Amino acid sequence: MEIAVISGKGGTGKSSVTAAFTSLLKNVVLVDCDVDAANLYILFEPEIDEKTSFVGAQKAEIDYNNCTNCGICMDYCRFDAIKIENGKIAINEIFCDGCQLCSRICPEKAITMINNDESLLLSGNFRYGKMVYGRLAPGEENSGKLVNIVREKARKIAEQNNSKVILIDGPPGIGCPVISTVTGVDHVVVVTEPSLSGMHDLIRTVEMTENFNLKTWVIINKFDLNREMSEKIFEFCNLKSIQILAKLPYHEQVVEAMVNCKSISEWEPDSDFTKIFEDAIDKVINS
Amino acid sequence: MEVEKLVNKTIKIAIASGKGGTGKTLIATSMFYAIQENFKNSVLVDCDAEEPNSVLFFKANLQRSVEVVQKVPVIDTDKCTFCGKCHDYCAYNAIFIIPPSRIIKVIEELCHGCGACSVACEYDAITEKDMEVGRVNVFVSNEGFNIIEARMKNGVMTPVPVIKAAHKYTVDKQVVIMDSPPGTSCPFIQTVVEADYVILVTEPTPFGLSDLKQSVNTLKTMNKNYGVIINRAGLGDKKIFDYLKSEDIDLLAEIPFDKEIAVLYSNGNIVAAHNDKIKILFANLFESILERYGNSSN
Numbered sequence: 001m002e003i004a005v006i007s008g009k010g011g012t013g014k015s016s017v018t019a020a021f022t023s024l025l026k027n028v029v030l031v032d033c034d035v036d037a038a039n040l041y042i043l044f045e046p047e048i049d050e051k052t053s054f055v056g057a058q059k060a061e062i063d064y065n066n067c068t069n070c071g072i073c074m075d076y077c078r079f080d081a082i083k084i085e086n087g088k089i090a091i092n093e094i095f096c097d098g099c100q101l102c103s104r105i106c107p108e109k110a111i112t113m114i115n116n117d118e119s120l121l122l123s124g125n126f127r128y129g130k131m132v133y134g135r136l137a138p139g140e141e142n143s144g145k146l147v148n149i150v151r152e153k154a155r156k157i158a159e160q161n162n163s164k165v166i167l168i169d170g171p172p173g174i175g176c177p178v179i180s181t182v183t184g185v186d187h188v189v190v191v192t193e194p195s196l197s198g199m200h201d202l203i204r205t206v207e208m209t210e211n212f213n214l215k216t217w218v219i220i221n222k223f224d225l226n227r228e229m230s231e232k233i234f235e236f237c238n239l240k241s242i243q244i245l246a247k248l249p250y251h252e253q254v255v256e257a258m259v260n261c262k263s264i265s266e267w268e269p270d271s272d273f274t275k276i277f278e279d280a281i282d283k284v285i286n287s
Numbered sequence: 288m289e290v291e292k293l294v295n296k297t298i299k300i301a302i303a304s305g306k307g308g309t310g311k312t313l314i315a316t317s318m319f320y321a322i323q324e325n326f327k328n329s330v331l332v333d334c335d336a337e338e339p340n341s342v343l344f345f346k347a348n349l350q351r352s353v354e355v356v357q358k359v360p361v362i363d364t365d366k367c368t369f370c371g372k373c374h375d376y377c378a379y380n381a382i383f384i385i386p387p388s389r390i391i392k393v394i395e396e397l398c399h400g401c402g403a404c405s406v407a408c409e410y411d412a413i414t415e416k417d418m419e420v421g422r423v424n425v426f427v428s429n430e431g432f433n434i435i436e437a438r439m440k441n442g443v444m445t446p447v448p449v450i451k452a453a454h455k456y457t458v459d460k461q462v463v464i465m466d467s468p469p470g471t472s473c474p475f476i477q478t479v480v481e482a483d484y485v486i487l488v489t490e491p492t493p494f495g496l497s498d499l500k501q502s503v504n505t506l507k508t509m510n511k512n513y514g515v516i517i518n519r520a521g522l523g524d525k526k527i528f529d530y531l532k533s534e535d536i537d538l539l540a541e542i543p544f545d546k547e548i549a550v551l552y553s554n555g556n557i558v559a560a561h562n563d564k565i566k567i568l569f570a571n572l573f574e575s576i577l578e579r580y581g582n583s584s585n
Contacts, residue, residue, distance in 0.1 A: 007307075008337070008338045009307065009308060009338055009340075010306065010307005010308040010309075010469040011306060011307040011308010011309055012307075012308055015494060035472075036305070036470040036471045036472045036475075036501065037305045037306055037307075037469070037470055037471070037497075037498040037501060038497075039306075039493075039494040039497055039498070042493045042494065042497055043493075058378070076402070076406070078358075078400060078401055078402055079401070094476055094477075094480050094509070095480075097399055097401060098378060099378050099379075099399060099401035099403055100376070100378050100403065101376075101401055101402065101403040101406060104376065104403065104406070104407075105406060136471070136472055138471060138501065138504040138505035138507075138508055140472060143470075143472045143473075144444065171470065172307040172308075172337075172338070172469050172470070173337035173338060173446075173468065173469070173470075173474075174337045174338065174439075174441060175337045175439065175443070175444060175445055175446055175474070176444040176445055177472075178337075179444065193308075193553070194553060195552060195553035195554075195555075196340070196343050196344075196553065196554065196555035197312060197338075197340040197343060197555075198553075200338070200340045200343060201338040201340065204337075204338060204441060207441050208441055208442070211441065211442055225546075225549055225550060225553060226550060226553040226554065229553055229554070255492060255522050255523055258492050258493055258494065258523075259492065259493065259523055259524045261493065
C-alpha cells in the first residue's frame with residue numbers, strides 16, 4: 001500500500017505528520033519526495049548504504065573554436081536562452097531547458113549537451129525500516145523525474161523486504177513533482193491549516209487529486225487557531241465527500257520534538273496527541 | 288533615512304524560502320503595504336503560480352486576465368511516415384510511437400513546446416497549436432496599486448511559462464516585490480533570476496535550517512545578493528543563528544512567534560495594516576535594501 005502525504009500550501013505540517021505516522025508503523029519504507037527540501041533524514045538519521053547520482057537536465061555548451069556567430073541557434077531557441085553578449089553568442093544556463101534543438105541545428109556542430117549529474121538518490125536503514133530520498137542539486141530542474149526514480153527505488157526495496165506500507169512525504173504545490181508523487185498511490189492525505197490561504201490551496205490540491213481519481217483524506221492542523229476557518233474547511237470537505245482524517249490542535253511540543261530530532265509520537269508516546277495519529281493511520285490502513 | 292534620496296532608485300525584491308509555510312506571503316504582503324505611502328509606483332507579483340494567494344489579502348478588482356499559452360505539436364497521420372525522427376529529437380519523451388502499428392501520439396502534458404519535433408519532421412506532418420498553461424491576472428487594489436498574479440492551470444506540469452509571462456508586466460515600475468514559490472528548483476529560479484535582492488524567510492527549526500542552507504547554496508551559484516528574516520523567533524533552537532554568523536549572512540529581522548499575528552494572517556489580513564510595529568519594521572527594512580541594492584534609474 002502506498003500512502004502519500006501532501007499539502008498545496010507549504011509548512012502546514014506534512015513532514016511532522018509523516019514522521020508521526022512513521023514511528024507508529026513497523027517495517028515501513030519511508031520516502032521523502034520533497035526533493036528540493038528533503039527534511040525527514042534529519043529526524044530519522046538513516047544509515048545510507050546506497051548513493052547514486054542522477055542525470056537531471058542537460059545544458060547546452062558552445063565550443064567557440066567552431067562557432068561562427070551565425071545566430072541560427074538564437075532563432076530556434078524558444079526559451080530565450082541564447083543571446084549575443086559582448087559580440088559573441090552566449091547561452092544562459094538558467095533559461096536553457098535542455099531541449100537539444102540548438103545542438104541539432106548548428107551547422108558547425110559547435111554546440112554540445114553537458115550532463116548535470118549532481119542530484120542524488122539515497123537509501124538505507126533507519127529505526128523503523130528503510131528510507132529512500134532524493135536530493136536535487138542547487139538550481140537543478142526536473143524534480144518530477146527525480147521523484148519518479150525515488151519512488152521506483154522505494155517499490156523495489158518494499159518488495160525485497162516484504163514491507164506492506166510505503167509512506168511518502170510529498171513536496172508543496174500542485175505541479176510536476178507533486179503529480180509524480182501521487183500518481184498511482186492508494187491514498188493521499190492532504191494536510192491543511194485553517195487560514196484563508198490554506199483553504200485556497202486545499203481547493204486547488206483537491207481539484208488535482210480529483211483529476212487523478214485518488215482516494216483523498218484531509219488532516220486539519222492547528223484547527224483551534226481559527227475555528228471559523230476550520231468550519232469552512234469541514235463544509236468544503238463535506239461537499240466533496242472527503243473524510244476528515246484528523247483534527248490536530250495547536251501543540252507546542254511539536255516543535256520541541258523536532259528540535260530534539262524525534263517525531264511527536266516518539267517524543268510523547270502516551271499523549272492524547274499521539275493517540276490522534278494512531279487512530280488516523282489505523283483508519284487509512286484498514287480502509 | 289530621507290526618502291527623497293531614494294526616488295531615483297529602482298529595485299526588484301524576491302521574498303523566498305526553501306521550506307514552505309515560513310511566512311513568505313505574510314512578509315511580501317506586509318512589505319508591499321508598508322511602502323505604499325512613500326513609493327507610489329510599486330507592484331506586487333505573486334510568482335507562486337501553483338498556489339497563488341497573495342491577492343486574497345487585498346481588496347482588489349481584476350482588471351484583465353491574459354491567457355498564457357505554450358506550443359504543442361499536432362501530427363497529421365496522413366502525411367506521417369512513422370519514421371520516428373520526431374520521437375528521437377524529443378528530449379521530454381512527449382511523443383509516443385509504435386511504427387509497425389502506425390500509432391503516434393503527442394503526450395501534451397510532457398511537451399515543453401521547444402519545437403524540435405517540427406524541425407525533425409521531413410514530411411511536413413507536424414504543425415503546432417496553442418495550449419493554455421495558465422493566466423496572468425492583473426488586479427488593481429482599492430488604493431490604486433497593481434497586483435500581478437501568475438496562475439498555473441491545474442493539471443499543467445510546470446508553472447515556469449506563467450511566471451516568465453508575469454515578469455513582463457512589471458516594466459516601468461520603480462519597485463517590484465515578488466512572492467516566490469517554495470523550494471529551490473525551476474519555479475524558484477525563474478522568480479529570483481529577475482531579482483536585485485532576495486529575502487530568504489526561515490524559521491528557527493532543524494527543517495528551517497536545512498532548507499535555508501539549500502536556498503543559500505542555490506543563490507550563491509546565481510551570484511545573488513540576499514539576506515535572511517527569521518520568522519517565529521523564540522520557537523525552536525539557536526542553531527540557525529550560529530549558521531548565519533559562520534556564513535556571514537545578513538540577519539535582516541526577527542519576527543517573534545505571536546498568536547495574534549497568526550490569527551490576523553489566518554483571517555486573510557495584511558499583518559502590517561493592523562500592527563504598526565510590523566509596518567515600520569518593513570518600511571525601514573525596504574528603504575535600507577533600496578539604498579544598498581537599488582539601481583540608479585538615471
